[in-house]
Amino acid sequence: MLGGVETRSVSPVFVGRADELAVLVDALARAADQEPQALLLGGEAGVGKTRLTEEFLGEAARRGAVVAVGGCVEIGAEGLPFAPFSTALRTLLRLLPGELAAAAAGQEDELARILPELGETPRGPHDEESTARLFELTARMLERLAADRTVVLVLEDLHWADTSTRHLLAYLFRTLARGRLVLVATYRADDIHRRHPLRPLLAELDRLRTVQRIELARFNRGEVRRQLAGILASQPDEAFVDSVFERSDGNAFFVEELVASHESGCRTGLTESLRDLLLVRVEVLPDAAQRVVRIVAEGGSTVEYPLLLAVSRLGEDELIEALRAAVGANILLATADGDGYRFRHSLVREAVSDDLLPGERARVNRRYAEAVEDDETLLRAEERIIRLANYWYAANDPAKALPAILAASVTARRRHAYSEQLSLLERAMDLWDSVPDDVRDELRPADYTEVYPPCGCDPATTPLQRVDLLAEATVAARYGGDRERALKLTKLALRILDEDGGDPLRAAWFWTERSRLIANLGRGDGWQEIATAQELVKGLPPSQVHADVLVRVAGWGMLHNPGPGNLAAAQRAVEYARMIGAEETELNARITHGCLLMDSGDGPNGLAALHEVKDRAIALGFTVVAGRAHINITSQLESMGRSREAVELAEQGVELVRRARLLDTEAWVRGNMAESLYSLGRWDEAAEAARHTLRVGHGAAPRGSASARLAYLALARGELAEAAAQLAAAHAHFGTHDSQPQHRIPLFRLAIGVAEGEGRLADVRAETAQAIAYGFPLGQHRYAWPLLLASATAEADARGLPGTEEGRAAALEALRDAARTLATPAPLWTAHSEYLRAELLRAEGRDTVDDWTAVEAAVSPLGRPYLLARARHRLAEALLGSGGDRETAAGLLRDAHATADRLGSRRLREDLALLAQRARLPLTPDEAHPAAPAPDTDPIEALGLTSRERDVLRLVATGSTNRRIAEELFISPKTASVHVSNILAKLGVASRGEAAALAHRLRLFAALAPRP
Incomplete structure (x- = not known):
């Protein structure tokens, strides 16, 4: 309405900031090449961030870019959730209605949490x-x-931004x-004190190479002089420049204020007091x-004209004249849309x-609250509720503020702004005792x-209690990622x-929450807390809480002690x-029951039960339950050796x-898909699935499993580091306080493998013993068999x-005893049992061709190429060591070598190549058939070591230090160090450990022994 009113305190000439503007414009050019750009623009209040931004946006518009601006709102302690994004997206919706609708297609209900114009915000679902x-x-x-x-x-x-x-x-x-x-994103740097919530974010973003940070400094004297010349449209007096520069200290906004005060005749404007x-x-x-x-100062960052008219209680003509004076004095501005x-x-x-x-201040805020209550059309619905809560709170009226704040917390929750919901709920709890009983009794x-934790009462008729707010706040804190705060609330x-x-x-209910939080925070396994909850519900009638407690008890047992x-x-x-009609809870319980059935040996019935739950959950739209069913079924299929089915279902x-x-x-x-792809020999796909898990996963457990898969x-590829x-x-992901067998046993297996690869047999034995x-x-045979096999292979x-015989x-006896306790419910684990038996015999020098023939026959039909290649390596070795069929051994070596080559297993490839070299057997069909090996052939010639390097390697293989080698x-x-390098x-x-391990693994120690 008053956007055309003249202002004279702003320079029409853009002063300084050429370098900073160049950075912004360069980002514009880079973005045109499909490379998104992220920039942070900081500086003290009044230093010129807004002017620089305006110049950049003007240049962007001239280049055909679509521009949208959103400002963070300083209103109360909570602010409006996602306020700047909502404003900016609203602009994009106005400028590009069809394009934005297409970009949001299919997800309008969820995106309405940020841009309500897209549709009705759904009530749920809510989870972490x-x-x-x-x-x-x-x-x-x-x-x-874009x-x-x-x-x-x-x-x-951004210094005013809400947490969300x-x-x-x-x-x-x-x-x-x-x-x-x-x-x-722009922010006021001088507001970012040590405890400001923006400070950690800035530190985090500084570590991202994709984010550019621009800090605006104050103007120097020459820049202030050019700014004054632009404002005054003439060259300023040098004494005036000195005075303004000294008093403004180069702050562009203070320069403008000093000039405006001087020009209007307010000589007191040249005061040392910023406030004055x-x-x-x-x-x-x-x-x-x-x-x-x-x-306007109490209304928020922007005040809509109809709201201002209602609150000011002025006639429209009188209000317009008042606004004209304020705008003319360059104190107020009309918003870009002219509505406020x-x-x-x-x-x-x-x-x-x-x-x-x-x-x-209280009176002004009361007028705002009363005006908004009386006329719902004054504000957008999503803003009305939040601002009403803040107005009543600032009006110091607890009876009015409490229900308004609670209503605002519901709005925040529906927008998934859980941090803001928590702040509002905590404010409501602070007001609780100040509110008259009759007002609280009306709240439901x-x-x-x-x-609401069920207590046998009807939540629609029972008065709200403070403990109900604590329950809501606990979950809001957990969903918002503040688990420490959630734990304190339960206490x-x-x-x-x-x-x-x-x-x-x-x-x-609260003990169940504590159990979950204790486990998630790595403070323990959560059993003591869930056991307390179980004791509390004993003997009580069936309820949702009772069912939830029992589900968690069973789930804990499935993971920790099946x-x-x-x-x-x-x-x-x-x-x-089932008794209380909670089908989603029932389906969750049935997943746990089905898994425990399978772990107990009833595979067919357990798997059928899991598939039934999966199909039912999908039909009912219980996607979270359906997802959990997919996790457990794919895991159980892999445990049964049915890896192809597991991959198909995982997809x-x-x-x-x-x-x-x-x-x-x-x-x-x-992560489960990565495990099955590894088994099938699709290693590149397995690596990508594991890396994708790390990209999308937020929880520690799935990320830990993905890291284990990559390990x-x-x-297997021989990349020990x-x-x-x-x-x-x-x-690091799994932590030390919640030791689940499905996580801990694979880590033992990996530690054994690394120690064996580095030639640390003592550590192999220590990890095995642990x-x-x-x-x-029960159910952990899938992790135990490979662990025992790895340890036996190292022996x-x-x-x-x-030094290894003692x-x-x-x-070996400990390995045999452990194996006797393990189940073999599928051919895969029967094959592992056979493989382990043969390796234990090899460790004693008692293995035979028949032993390895049985292993190869057991592994061959399983569809596990890496395991089969290793078995064929051992069978070929046994055949050659016993003077058996060289042609059969050659075929086994070629097949295994081709597999190792395809998988990229350098370690297995080296083992096979050395065995073929010793036996003078070809590794490819077109390779010339070499003669039988001479008895005195040196098997390390192909390594390219000099005579002195061989001597050094012999000592490295026995664990000698450089000083001992030198002596x-x-x-x-x-010189010894150079030879080792x-x-x-x-x-x-x-x-050195890997070198020693390689020498040992390739059986070079005989060649390296001192010669007579």
Whole structure:
């Protein structure tokens, strides 16, 4: 309405900032090449961030880019969830309605949480992945929207951003991978104190190479002079330049304010007090204009004209005249859409707001609240609820504020803004005791909570209690990623319940939450807490809480201590859920029951039950349950050796949960797929599936499993350093407080493999002993058999080496005893049993061709190429060692070598090549058939080592240090070090341990023994 009013304090000439503008324009050019750009623009208040942004946006518009700006809203402590994104997306919807609708197609209901114009916001679902799903959908929508056009998105005043906005911005900065998109965020650097919530985000973004950070400095004297010349349209007096520069200290906004005060005759404007400087031009306005300015200062970052008319209680003509004066004085500006007004600079608004008396501020906020309550059309629905809560709170009216704040928390939850929901709920709890009883008695849990812990009462008629808010806040904290806060809330709730005489169902609910949180935080396995909950519900009538407790008890047992007792607990959980008609809970319990059936040996019935649950969950739309069913079925299929079926089902599961954006569920399914692909010899695909798991997974457990899968691959390929690194990563992900067999036993197996590869037999034995002492519960045979086999293979490979005989008999006996406790419910594990038996005999020098023929026959039909190649290697070795059929041995070696070559297993390839070299057998069909080996042939000639290097390798293989090698060979330690480095390079290994291990594994120790 008043956008054309003249202002004279802003320079029409863009001063300085040429380098910074060049960086922004360069980002625009890079984005045009489908390379998304992310920039942070910081500087103190008034230094010129807005002017630089305006110049950049003007240039972007001239180049044909679509521009959208959204500002963070400083209103109350919580702000409006996703406010800058909502504003910017609303602009894009207005400019590109068809294109944005197409980009959001199929996900309108979810994206409506950020842009309500897309449709009705659904009530759920809510879980720990809800926010991540919303962020992923937002990122993909922006990428699609910017696929064919350059889109510039500017988010201003990030220092005021709500938590959800900060998290979404960080997500976009990390994950945007394509599209012609430029994302710029500005913030006030002088506001970022040590505890400011933006500070950790800035530190995190600084570590991203894809994010550019621009910090604006103050103007120097020459730049201030040019700014003054632009404002005054003439060259300024040098004394005036000195005065302004000294008092403004180069701050562009202060320069403008000083000039405006000087030009209007307000000589007091040249004051040392910043507050006085900012208020001086307000105080010379007409009374009505001053009144309007003070009202706008309390309304938020922007105040809509109809709302301002209602709150000011001025006639429309009088209001317009007051606004004209404020805009003419360059204090207020009309918004771009002409629907409202804001301060030209937030510093002025803050100064005006701070100048209000407490009673005056409360009265203004009350008027805002009353106006918004009386007329729902004054504000958009999603803003109305949040702002009403803040207005009533600032009006110091607890009776009005409490229900308004609770309503705002519901809105925040529906937008998946769980951090804001938590802040609102905590504010409500702070007000709780200040609100009259009759007001609290009118509040109902059904209106304000979704996580109401059942207590045998009707949530639609029972008065809301503070403990109900604690339950809602606990889950909001967990969904928002603040598990520490959630844990503290459960502690507070349980103390309140104990003081009030106890409510066993509510207490059981909080203990169940504590169990989950304790496990997730790595503080323990959660059993003590869930056992407490189980004790609390004993003897009580069936309820949702009772069923949930039993499901968690059975699930805990399945993961930590599978056995008949947990099978009974799972059956009870199914029955309880069925009694209360909670089918989703029942299906979850049936998944646990089916898995325990399979672990107990009833594979066919257990698998059929799991498939039935999966199909039922899909039919009912219970995607979370369906995803869990896919996780467990694919895992059980792999345990049965049915890897191809597991991969096929995993592919279906990935598609199902990917559409629902269940990221951790997708990570689990992909992790299971990686395991089965590894078994099938599709190693490149397995590696990609594991890496994808690390990209999409948020939970520690699926990420730990993915790292373990990558470690298995590296170990099989002979990449020991990579295997050790991935093993360390898996340990870090899993932690030490929640030791589940399905996680712990594979890590023992990997540690054994790394130690064996580095020639550390003592560590192999130590890890094996720890694993056996840890135990192999029911259903863990799939991890135990490979572990025992790896340990037996290490013993066999080390046979005859110096210092390895002592303790071998005991180690082999321990392996045999452990194997007797393991089940062989499928041909795969029968084959492992046969393989282990043969390796134990090889470790004693008693293996025969018949032993390895039986192993090869057992492994051959399993469809596991790597396992088969290793078995054929041993059978060929046995044939050649016993003077058996050389043609058969040659065929076995060629087949195994081709497999090793295809898989990229350098280690197995080297083993096979050396055996073929010793036996003078061809590894390819077209290779000439060599003669039988001469008795005195040196098997390490092909390694290319000099005579001196052979001597050094002999000593390295016995564990000698460089100093010991120097003493033995009468050379200097430095020369010994050079020889060791050359040996490592020729052998293609990274360490002395690997060199020694290679020499041992390839049976070079005989050739390296001292000659007479």
